[in-house]
Amino acid sequence: MKDKTVPDSVIRRLPLYLRVLEELKAKGTEIVSSQQLEDRIGLKATQFRKDLTYFGEFGVRGVGYEVDDLLNRLKKICGLNEEKTAILIGAGHIGTALGNFNQVNNNCKVRIKAIFDKDEDKVGSTIGQIEIQHTDKLPQMIDELDPQIGIIAVPARAAHEITDILIENDMKVLLNFAPVHLDIPDDVYLQGVDLTLELQNLLYYSQNVVE
Amino acid sequence: MKDKTVPDSVIRRLPLYLRVLEELKAKGTEIVSSQQLEDRIGLKATQFRKDLTYFGEFGVRGVGYEVDDLLNRLKKICGLNEEKTAILIGAGHIGTALGNFNQVNNNCKVRIKAIFDKDEDKVGSTIGQIEIQHTDKLPQMIDELDPQIGIIAVPARAAHEITDILIENDMKVLLNFAPVHLDIPDDVYLQGVDLTLELQNLLYYSQNVVE
DNA sequence: TAGATTGTTAATCGATTAACAATC
DNA sequence: TAGATTGTTAATCGATTAACAATC
Structure with missing residues (x-):
């Protein structure tokens, strides 16, 4: 099931399709055309x-797509049909937001099961229902929980070190919020979300107003 | 100075270049080649x-780029040479993280000057140094502050309404954290950051491990 | 059958990369 | 001058869109 044939750009749009299909299902819509989705x-x-087309045939020509069927099949393809375990490293502003957010947002399917921080003062307190543990416990807890996803929300200076630990302990899918470029082996998938860059990018457009 | 000729992809890389140049400057590096930056x-x-090339000539052939000069010129192009005023709507988990983050992170140049929420219980309390105001005050405060950037961090269901208010009050550059597609006029620049989509995207890769 | 809408091929568009002449 | 590295053109690559045959 490893399709390196499917472009990244396509993968990133799938959850978007799912979101809209969920809405349609909630409204009771049974059949939808690609035109209506547009x-x-x-x-x-x-x-x-x-x-x-990367995944098969889903519709009926002349008719459209059966919402519920399409939804179920796409969910399976995306991995949204079952929960996956994640760990979160860094309990700063962003980490805290993510931790809380994750407890609330039930349909996300990425379940944060452990949170780590290097700051002794934070260790022991909780975010959502989860107790913050010391970063030293990372290897041990990875072994215990066998999480699929690692979320890096530590300051830039600590990001390389944490990433190394995660990779050494065989984690293959990472989400990085630290504002640094991380070098990783080929068999690891790393996705970056850089809020500082997003904010800075706005500056350009606020001085060069669009058309 | 409105260059619709410069592709979006290029604009998004500029802050990245700046970040590395800042690092080099801090280290005392005076000259750098494109190869070294790679x-x-x-x-x-x-x-x-x-x-x-979209912005001019910056280097010296056979030598490289003068770090400080390149930094200054790129900063100006990006709008990173001066602070811009932003307002934040929504004081939930993400809004709070952004607010706090913004107070700390001085070199970001996007300065949040006002925060709004619809929840009466939150109104009056503070994030960073900033007091949360009721959403009703939005038009009045936009008029007072004349902010260039609007950050939408409200729940999905409220995002359309807030966006309409911002656009009615002539705001042209928006950053949206709500997990919805927002329809906006041509003369408004909207950038979306969708954390749920980012998390969901990881699910695909955690079941289809990379190469 | 006529109308509709899919699945897929082919054309277009844009972005990345390679190559190299210009020039310090 | 020889060596290095830029600025820029041309080639490549990939992603989006248009068009249409397949078919319900």
């Missing part, structure tokens, strides 16, 4: 159909 | 040079 998603109908 | 940024030297 407006709701803000993407071309053609793109939606093209994206689906 | 490893530090994780992008091709050619791409760096190509990106710069």
Whole structure:
């Protein structure tokens, strides 16, 4: 099931499709056409159909897509049909937000099961229901929980060290919030979310107003 | 100074270049070649040079780039040479993290000057040094502060309403953290950061491990 | 059958990368 | 001058979109 044939850009759109399909299902819509999806998603109908071709056939020509069926099949493809275990390193502002957010947001399927911080003062207190543990316990806890996903929310200077620990302990899927470029082996998937860059990017547009 | 000729992809890389140049400056490096930057940024030297061509000539052939000069000129191009005023709507988990983060992170240049929430219980309390005001005060405060950037961190269901208010009050640059697609006029620049999508995207890779 | 909408191929568009002439 | 590295053009690559045959 390892499709390196499917482009990243396609993968990133799948959760978007799922979100809209969930909405339609909630409204009781049973059949939907790619054209109807176009407006709701803000993407071309053609793109939606093209994206689906990477995974098989999902619709009925002349009719459209059965919402519930499409939803279930796409969920499975995305891995959204079952919960995956994540650990969070760093209990600062962003880490805290993510931890709380994760407890609330039930349909996300990424379940944070442990939170770590280097600060002794934070160790022992909780975010959501989860007690913060010392970073020293990382290897031990990874072994215990066997988490699929590691979320890095430590300051930039600590990010390399933490990443090394995660990789040494065989973690393969990482989400990095630290504002640094991390070098990783080929068999690890790293996704970056850089809030500082997002904010800075706005500056350009606020001085060069769009068209 | 409105260059719709410069591709979005290039703009998004500029803050990345700045970050590395700042590091080099701090280390006392005076001259740097595109080749040396390649490893530090994780992008091709050619791409760096190509990106710069949209804005002029910055280096000396056979020598390289003068770090301080390049830094200053790029900062100006990005709008990073002066502070811009932002307002934040929504004081939930993400809003709180952003607010706190913004007070700490001085070199970001996006300065949150006001925070709003609809919840009467939150109104009056503070994030960082900033007092939370009721959403009703938005039009009045926009008029007073004349902010360039609006940050939307409200729940999905409230995002459309807030966005309409911001646009009605002439705001042109928006950052949206709510997990919804927002339809906006052509003359508004909207950038989306969707943490749920980022997390969900990881699920695919955690079941289809990379190569 | 006529109308509709999919799945897929082909055309277009844009972004990245390689190559190299210009020049310090 | 020889060596180095830029700025820029041309080639490549990949992603989006248009078009249409397949088919319900």
